[in-house]
Amino acid sequence: MSTHNPNPTMPSASVVRARVNEWFQAHGRDLPWRRPEASPWSILVSEIMLQQTPVVRVQPVWEEWMRRWPTPHDLAAEPAGEVLRAWGRLGYPRRALRLHACAQAIVTEHAGVVPRDLPTLLSLPGIGEYTAAAVACFAYQVPATVVDTNIRRVVGRAFHAKALPGPSMTRAQYREAQALMPAHPNEAGDAADASFTSAEVAEANTWNAASMELGALVCTARDPRCGECPVESVCAWVAAGKPAADYVPRGQAWHGTDRQVRGRMMAVLRESDGPVPYGVLVTRDGAEGAAQEVAEAHLRSALAQLALLGADDAQRASCARGLIEDGLAVLTTYGEVSLPG
DNA sequence: AAGACGGGGAA
DNA sequence: TTCCCAGTCTT
Numbered sequence: 001m002s003t004h005n006p007n008p009t010m011p012s013a014s015v016v017r018a019r020v021n022e023w024f025q026a027h028g029r030d031l032p033w034r035r036p037e038a039s040p041w042s043i044l045v046s047e048i049m050l051q052q053t054p055v056v057r058v059q060p061v062w063e064e065w066m067r068r069w070p071t072p073h074d075l076a077a078e079p080a081g082e083v084l085r086a087w088g089r090l091g092y093p094r095r096a097l098r099l100h101a102c103a104q105a106i107v108t109e110h111a112g113v114v115p116r117d118l119p120t121l122l123s124l125p126g127i128g129e130y131t132a133a134a135v136a137c138f139a140y141q142v143p144a145t146v147v148d149t150n151i152r153r154v155v156g157r158a159f160h161a162k163a164l165p166g167p168s169m170t171r172a173q174y175r176e177a178q179a180l181m182p183a184h185p186n187e188a189g190d191a192a193d194a195s196f197t198s199a200e201v202a203e204a205n206t207w208n209a210a211s212m213e214l215g216a217l218v219c220t221a222r223d224p225r226c227g228e229c230p231v232e233s234v235c236a237w238v239a240a241g242k243p244a245a246d247y248v249p250r251g252q253a254w255h256g257t258d259r260q261v262r263g264r265m266m267a268v269l270r271e272s273d274g275p276v277p278y279g280v281l282v283t284r285d286g287a288e289g290a291a292q293e294v295a296e297a298h299l300r301s302a303l304a305q306l307a308l309l310g311a312d313d314a315q316r317a318s319c320a321r322g323l324i325e326d327g328l329a330v331l332t333t334y335g336e337v338s339l340p341g
Numbered sequence: 342a343a344g345a346c347g348g349g350g351a352a
Numbered sequence: 353t354t355c356c357c358a359g360t361c362t363t
Contacts, residue, residue: 050358057349058358091347098360128360148358168342168359212358221356222352251354254347263347326346 010159011234013180017207020154023230024210027217031055033062033138034209040114040139041106042066047131047138048099053090055216061090073112075103081339084328085270093266097327098126116140129174134208143196143204145178150215151208155180157219157237163245164221182207256310261319262328264306269329271299275336281306282316 032038033046045065049058065086069075075083080100087096102125106114114135115121121132133144152165152173165173183200218225226232226242237243254260265281279286284307291303311319320337323329330340 047358052346052357052359053348054350054357089348091349092359094346095360126360130359134358146358149356150358216358249355251356252346257346259346259348266347 009161009236009239011231011236013159014182015234016158016231017180017182017203019230019234020210020214021203021206024206024213028210028213029055029217032059032066038139039070040116040135041070041072043139044102044114044127044131044135045099047134048095048102048126049090051095051131052092057090061086061088069103071112072103072106072114075100076107079341080327081341084266084339088270089267091263093328094326095126101125102127114139116142118142118144129169137205137208141201141205143181143183143201144208145174145181146208146212147174147177148212148215150212150219151177153221154211154215154219157224158231158235161236161240161243163237163243164247164249166247167249180207258315258319258322261306261309261311261315262323264302264309265316265319265323266328267302268299268306269337269339271296271302272338275332275334275338278320278331278335278337281337282320283313284309284311284316 028034031046033043038046042062046058046062049062065075068086069078078100080097083096083100084093087093090096105124106112110120115124116136116139118132118136121127121135122129127135130146130148133146134148136142136144137146147169149165152169155173155177156162156165159176182203183196214229218229226235226238229235232238268276268281268287277286277290280290280303281287287303287307291300291307294300294303320329324331324337327340329337331337
């Protein structure tokens with residue numbers, strides 16, 4: 001985008017920011033991790049849970065976690081298995097394991113205080129580029145550049161008439177998001193630069209939350225509510241007649257995959273009070289037989305659902321081995337499988 | 342750069 | 353049924 005010959009259909013960044021921020025003040029959701037009293041730890045936990053998982057499913061689990069483990073120290077002291085049980089059905093349970101390890105690292109290496117600088121946040125388990133920026137911004141008001149799938153979609157539509165962003169973030173997209181910030185963070189995304197005014201910092205931090213919220217509530221991937229959008233009148237995608245996406249989203253297979261088998265196995269381990277015989281977890285007949293003997297309804301249901309999968313015993317064994325390699329399960333000396341101690 | 346990794350609700 | 357979701361880590 002040349003400053004000498006700006007594309008007339010491309011809206012000005014400051015206009016988009018102002019309108020989206022104003023919309024956010026009126027329409028942003030009152031989520032518990034956005035309240036002023038939310039601690040940096042509670043915000044970090046929310047961000048990990050929200051990776052690939054919608055707000056409605058995260059909120060009840062987050063509330064429970066904050067009651068049980070209000071500080072990194074509380075979670076770090078817990079056995080990993082208990083953490084995995086409390087994670088429940090949020091999905092991608094390796095996140096729970098990484099969050100547990102993250103809490104332990106915060107306690108042992110950072111005196112129990114959630115770090116506020118990007119490089120230190122990035123060094124923690126489970127925290128990547130997005131989450132590091134989100135924690136710095138939402139927990140500490142550091143104007144780091146936050147870029148998630150919502151923001152990439154909003155920016156792509158408003159400024160480039162692109163229906164959908166690519167499957168993963170490019171460096172060009174990151175640099176553009178950085179340039180859209182009202183103040184330009186330096187390379188480290190640090191706010192130490194004295195040139196920031198408090199008004200710039202406030203606008204930057206609101207923009208991070210507001211553009212994400214717009215993508216979640218209005219500028220949705222499917223069936224966007226353009227009639228409710230504060231930038232509809234300047235949106236490049238709207239101006240171009242809402243052209244279709246130029247690539248086909250790669251749908252993830254589910255039925256018959258290792259992920260489905262692993263998920264069912266984790267459900268059995270979560271519902272079981274103690275270790276599960278290896279043959280129950282790894283053979284169809286074992287799971288089916290156990291489902292007929294067990295009295296407890298939730299465990300019986302989990303075993304039945306594991307037995308119903310189309311997976312053969314070779315795939316079951318491979319998945320069990322994978323869970324153990326990932327640290328999501330452990331093999332006892334009696335040849336049983338359980339959640340990690 | 343590509344693939345692995347859960348699960349549920351909406352269209 | 354298919355698609356989507358406040359991504360991270362490994363190869």
